[in-house]
Amino acid sequence: MAMLEVNHLSIQFGGLRAVDGFHLNIEKGELYGLIGPNGAGKTTVFNLLTGVYKPTEGIIRLDGQDITGKSTIEINKAGIARTFQNIRLFKDMPVLDNVKAGLHNHYQYSVLTGVLRLPKYFKVEKEMNEKAMEILKVFDLDKEANLLAGNLPYGKQRKLEIARALATEPKLLLLDEPAAGMNPNETLELMDTIRFVQEHFHMTTLLIEHDMKLVGGICEKLTVLNFGQVLTQGETSEVLNNPQVITAYLGE
Amino acid sequence: MKNKMNKTTKNNFITYGIVILLFAVVQTLSSTGNLSRLLTGLLVPLCVYTIAAVSLNLVVGFSGELSLGHAGFMCVGAYSSALFSHMTADALPSVPRFILAILVGAVVAGVFGVLIGIPVLRLRGDYLAIVTLAFGEIIKNLINILYVGVDENGIHVATTSAGFKLAAGGKKILKGALGISGTSALYKDIKENFFLIGVILVLITLFIVQNLVNSRSGRAIMSTRDNRIAAESIGINVTKYKLLAFTVSAALAGVAGVLYSHNLSMLKVSVFDYNMSILILVYVVLGGIGNLRGSMIAAIILYALPELLRGFANYRMLIYAVVLIVMMLFNWAPAARNWRSRMVEKFKGGKMNKEAA
Numbered sequence: 001m002a003m004l005e006v007n008h009l010s011i012q013f014g015g016l017r018a019v020d021g022f023h024l025n026i027e028k029g030e031l032y033g034l035i036g037p038n039g040a041g042k043t044t045v046f047n048l049l050t051g052v053y054k055p056t057e058g059i060i061r062l063d064g065q066d067i068t069g070k071s072t073i074e075i076n077k078a079g080i081a082r083t084f085q086n087i088r089l090f091k092d093m094p095v096l097d098n099v100k101a102g103l104h105n106h107y108q109y110s111v112l113t114g115v116l117r118l119p120k121y122f123k124v125e126k127e128m129n130e131k132a133m134e135i136l137k138v139f140d141l142d143k144e145a146n147l148l149a150g151n152l153p154y155g156k157q158r159k160l161e162i163a164r165a166l167a168t169e170p171k172l173l174l175l176d177e178p179a180a181g182m183n184p185n186e187t188l189e190l191m192d193t194i195r196f197v198q199e200h201f202h203m204t205t206l207l208i209e210h211d212m213k214l215v216g217g218i219c220e221k222l223t224v225l226n227f228g229q230v231l232t233q234g235e236t237s238e239v240l241n242n243p244q245v246i247t248a249y250l251g252e
Numbered sequence: 253m254k255n256k257m258n259k260t261t262k263n264n265f266i267t268y269g270i271v272i273l274l275f276a277v278v279q280t281l282s283s284t285g286n287l288s289r290l291l292t293g294l295l296v297p298l299c300v301y302t303i304a305a306v307s308l309n310l311v312v313g314f315s316g317e318l319s320l321g322h323a324g325f326m327c328v329g330a331y332s333s334a335l336f337s338h339m340t341a342d343a344l345p346s347v348p349r350f351i352l353a354i355l356v357g358a359v360v361a362g363v364f365g366v367l368i369g370i371p372v373l374r375l376r377g378d379y380l381a382i383v384t385l386a387f388g389e390i391i392k393n394l395i396n397i398l399y400v401g402v403d404e405n406g407i408h409v410a411t412t413s414a415g416f417k418l419a420a421g422g423k424k425i426l427k428g429a430l431g432i433s434g435t436s437a438l439y440k441d442i443k444e445n446f447f448l449i450g451v452i453l454v455l456i457t458l459f460i461v462q463n464l465v466n467s468r469s470g471r472a473i474m475s476t477r478d479n480r481i482a483a484e485s486i487g488i489n490v491t492k493y494k495l496l497a498f499t500v501s502a503a504l505a506g507v508a509g510v511l512y513s514h515n516l517s518m519l520k521v522s523v524f525d526y527n528m529s530i531l532i533l534v535y536v537v538l539g540g541i542g543n544l545r546g547s548m549i550a551a552i553i554l555y556a557l558p559e560l561l562r563g564f565a566n567y568r569m570l571i572y573a574v575v576l577i578v579m580m581l582f583n584w585a586p587a588a589r590n591w592r593s594r595m596v597e598k599f600k601g602g603k604m605n606k607e608a609a
Contacts (some may be wrong), residue, residue, distance in 0.1 A: 076487035114467025
């Protein structure tokens with residue numbers, strides 16, 4: 001069964017159909033790329049998948065479960081986590097606490113337990129600390145655990161955002177331009193990290209990217225979006241050599 | 253990681269330590285007769301404003317919402333508990349009565365916190381500030397026309413003086429704009445200990461707020477402050493945690509109100525105006541947003557200062573203004589912050605060298 005199944009997904013903003021009849025099938029364990037020129041509607045698709053926008057039409061199924069029109073919180077609980085094009089970290093919180101915030105729904109104790117410092121508080125906090133450090137180690141951020149997230153260098157902020165998303169134990173990870181603003185070395189490192197996450201966490205990933213080297217390097221399949229519609233989809237090598245795609249990107 | 257845990261715990265205990273130390277100093281001064289009447293009169297209000305500032309910091313500093321209605325919640329706590337004290341004056345001895353009065357004040361203010369919070373937290377920034385400001389004024393004006401009394405037929409509530417009729421032997425408690433009088437007289441036997449009670453309440457407030465902030469719920473509250481959209485994307489219920497912070501803050505403001513009303517023989521509603529809300533906000537901002545110890549210290553200094561400067565007559569407000577500016581610079585100017593962090597490092601370095609030697 002497909003991990004993510006999207007059919008006829010559309011959204012209308014007034015007179016503009018930003019996404020029109022979008023469809024997508026991602027199998028479990030796939031690393032899938034969503035590309036397209038600026039303004040094609042890629043981030044809008046992400047916002048539809050995560051419930052930021054409610055679709056005008058269409059259906060979204062995650063692992064067989066219908067999640068169309070659910071709230072962002074419910075969709076995260078159902079198993080979709082994301083990162084943002086413009087980094088959205090909890091800047092005034094330590095790196096460790098950013099990840100621990102991601103663990104919020106998996107390690108629970110009541111408000112009263114926290115205020116009264118009952119034994120359960122110490123037990124669960126210890127487990128959270130261990131789990132969060134384990135995730136931070138994967139991203140080589142464990143040494144920065146006590147720094148404020150806003151003080152991290154740019155590349156590490158991007159990584160921390162992925163770490164925080166993974167802390168919610170998603171089935172599907174959405175990465176919105178993870179390599180934006182990175183230098184070639186950082187991009188290479190990021191590719192390794194994404195591959196590692198894919199294997200280590202048995203993750204299914206959908207990513208938006210402009211860096212064709214990254215897309216060609218790690219994505220198994222691609223969907224190309226142009227003016228809100230699917231231009232073509234399929235194996236990466238075929239799609240990248242499709243003359244229509246080249247035209248969409250470079251013009252006639 | 254373990255160090256970090258210890259660091260926050262250590263920080264919390266330093267704050268408790270400061271409170272206890274200040275209390276000890278004041279007690280020594282007062283027992284040796286070195287405390288003026290003026291200062292003695294300031295002690296309980298100091299506790300009131302400290303509780304108010306620390307609790308407001310939970311909303312302004314940790315939840316990131318600008319609330320200007322804090323005096324409104326204090327007002328609700330003050331009046332509900334004073335009514336309770338008057339009604340149960342004959343039924344209960346003073347110690348359990350006071351404890352119950354504190355709980356009544358906290359619960360009623362907390363309920364108002366939920367009721368106001370649900371609609372208000374849909375708003376953001378300036379709009380939220382305006383609505384909370386309006387809430388404070390509405391509460392003040394409502395209580396201003398309220399008459400409450402008790403007689404053998406039960407409790408009577410009226411909105412005009414003319415409509416307020418009690419059977420013979422009935423007791424008028426809340427008399428509209430005249431407020432409630434004689435609340436402190438109900439507690440003659442424990443009045444001497446109000447400062448001690450106040451300090452205990454300050455400690456309880458600090459305990460609740462500090463522990464809340466350093467827990468799972470606290471992280472959720474701060475995440476909604478730092479980035480609402482990201483908080484939702486990782487499954488944190490933003491409304492729930494904003495409401496939690498708002499309610500806890502309101503309930504603690506209610507406690508401050510209880511202490512305030514029971515310390516006075518005449519409680520008039522006009523003191524709970526927006527000036528009071530702004531004053532508390534000033535303590536929070538100058539003490540450092542999100543810094544609980546700072547709120548406490550700012551409340552103590554800035555509340556006591558104008559009173560202590562009465563001797564300087566005309567220069568009083570001038571000195572007060574200068575202190576305000578100095579505190580603002582000390583807490584917020586980048587140069588001052590750098591200097592402070594350098595000093596802290598130096599101090600820590602020195603300590604480590606000593607340990608090594």
